[in-house]
Amino acid sequence: MEIKNQIVAYFQTNQDKIKAQLVNLVREMVREKTINVVPEKLPEFPFLQFRGEEYRVAAIVKRELNRLGIPYDELARMEERPNIIGRLGKNQTGKRLMMPAHMDIVPPGDGWLTDPFEVVERDGKLFGRGTLDNKGPLASILIAAEVLKTLQIDQQLKGELLIAALVDEEVDAPDGNYGIGFLLANRLINPTMAIVPDIGGNMLEIDVAEKGRSVIKITAIGRQAHGSTPEKGINAVYMMAQLVTLIEKLHFDYTVHPVLGHPTLNLGEIHGGAAPNIVPGTCTIYIDIRTVPGMEKTNVLKLFEKTAQQVPGGNFNIEVLSWSRPHAIDPNNELVNAIKANARKFLNIEPKAIGQGGGTYAKTLNLNGIAAVGWGPGDDNAFHVANEYIEIQQLIDFALMTCLVAVDLVG
Numbered sequence: 001m002e003i004k005n006q007i008v009a010y011f012q013t014n015q016d017k018i019k020a021q022l023v024n025l026v027r028e029m030v031r032e033k034t035i036n037v038v039p040e041k042l043p044e045f046p047f048l049q050f051r052g053e054e055y056r057v058a059a060i061v062k063r064e065l066n067r068l069g070i071p072y073d074e075l076a077r078m079e080e081r082p083n084i085i086g087r088l089g090k091n092q093t094g095k096r097l098m099m100p101a102h103m104d105i106v107p108p109g110d111g112w113l114t115d116p117f118e119v120v121e122r123d124g125k126l127f128g129r130g131t132l133d134n135k136g137p138l139a140s141i142l143i144a145a146e147v148l149k150t151l152q153i154d155q156q157l158k159g160e161l162l163i164a165a166l167v168d169e170e171v172d173a174p175d176g177n178y179g180i181g182f183l184l185a186n187r188l189i190n191p192t193m194a195i196v197p198d199i200g201g202n203m204l205e206i207d208v209a210e211k212g213r214s215v216i217k218i219t220a221i222g223r224q225a226h227g228s229t230p231e232k233g234i235n236a237v238y239m240m241a242q243l244v245t246l247i248e249k250l251h252f253d254y255t256v257h258p259v260l261g262h263p264t265l266n267l268g269e270i271h272g273g274a275a276p277n278i279v280p281g282t283c284t285i286y287i288d289i290r291t292v293p294g295m296e297k298t299n300v301l302k303l304f305e306k307t308a309q310q311v312p313g314g315n316f317n318i319e320v321l322s323w324s325r326p327h328a329i330d331p332n333n334e335l336v337n338a339i340k341a342n343a344r345k346f347l348n349i350e351p352k353a354i355g356q357g358g359g360t361y362a363k364t365l366n367l368n369g370i371a372a373v374g375w376g377p378g379d380d381n382a383f384h385v386a387n388e389y390i391e392i393q394q395l396i397d398f399a400l401m402t403c404l405v406a407v408d409l410v411g
């Protein structure tokens with residue numbers, strides 16, 4: 001308890017200094033345009049030589065870790081896209097808590113009231129691309145590292161706290177991952193647990209479960225003919241129309257999950273036909289499915305095949321383009337308990353365990369056997385939109401929580 005009081009007292013005494021440092025760090029990192037897009041969109045950003053170019057933010061992270069005397073590993077599949085892992089603690093217990101934040105950002109898009117790369121401070125908030133996703137939280141984690149080091153608490157941590165600034169989170173590109181996927185596939189990191197500050201929820205939600213995601217492509221195969229003699233062709237759009245009607249009423253076989261609830265299905269795209277005077281030979285749809293635990297790929301595929309067979313004279317090609325499994329960890333896991341206890345005692349807030357339909361690092365980590373939850377500062381509606389922002393006080397609170405939770409989990 002004495003250590004925790006020391007931490008809380010440090011944050012109280014050094015409020016102004018911590019705030020100024022945080023704001024400066026976020027400002028510096030937001031200035032670096034670490035935009036990550038799929039390779040074919042790269043020409044839209046002529047100032048980029050590579051997607052991401054996270055080395056620009058990594059330089060700031062390394063400068064801070066060097067200044068503080070915190071050892072770190074630089075792990076890169078490509079020099080310009082390095083992952084930086086700072087290490088605090090003695091690493092004697094086999095308990096290693098990773099706090100990963102990503103350095104890449106999505107493009108600014110339209111609708112900004114201010115320059116997205118020049119942080120504006122207004123009403124206690126910082127506006128700019130990446131202030132929330134994910135450079136603000138990264139700055140919080142660095143501040144936490146500084147506090148632990150300054151108070152020499154790092155020497156009392158029997159386990160290890162890993163301060164991770166990672167690359168390549170925002171995009172699934174065909175050349176494979178350079179960040180967490182690369183690190184896990186090559187066994188370059190070995191945390192035993194992780195808290196991922198990349199979900200929003202204003203620190204009131206702890207993401208303990210995420211649905212699986214699948215994309216299914218179905219093509220109706222008809223026969224082309226001249227538009228003046230439709231009787232000679234088979235119209236693939238009519239064929240697909242019948243299937244679409246059945247898909248709208250489709251019922252999955254599943255058990256309602258206590259946190260994730262029900263699966264969802266969205267028919268998001270339809271393409272068919274080439275000209276008014278041609279009978280369309282093919283028609284294609286794309287379906288996004290978010291699954292709950294217990295739903296298997298083969299069963300879902302079978303359900304679509306069975307449904308397709310109900311279309312008279314139908315001829316369909318069904319492909320599962322991607323399939324990721326859902327994950328769910330025990331809502332009474334030690335990570336969740338440590339977060340709840342410290343948030344209640346020191347911030348007077350009551351975070352709740354929730355599930356979500358998207359996918360974060362927490363999914364990747366859990367599917368690799370590392371217990372991970374999502375928890376962090378910021379408003380979930382401010383991700384990937386114009387005028388992205390973060391509340392400064394939440395960044396300070398998150399830095400404090402990082403210190404306190406680390407003491408509980410690896411102290």
Ligand SMILES: [Zn+2]
Nearest residue numbers: 133134169198
């Ligand atoms: Zn993010």
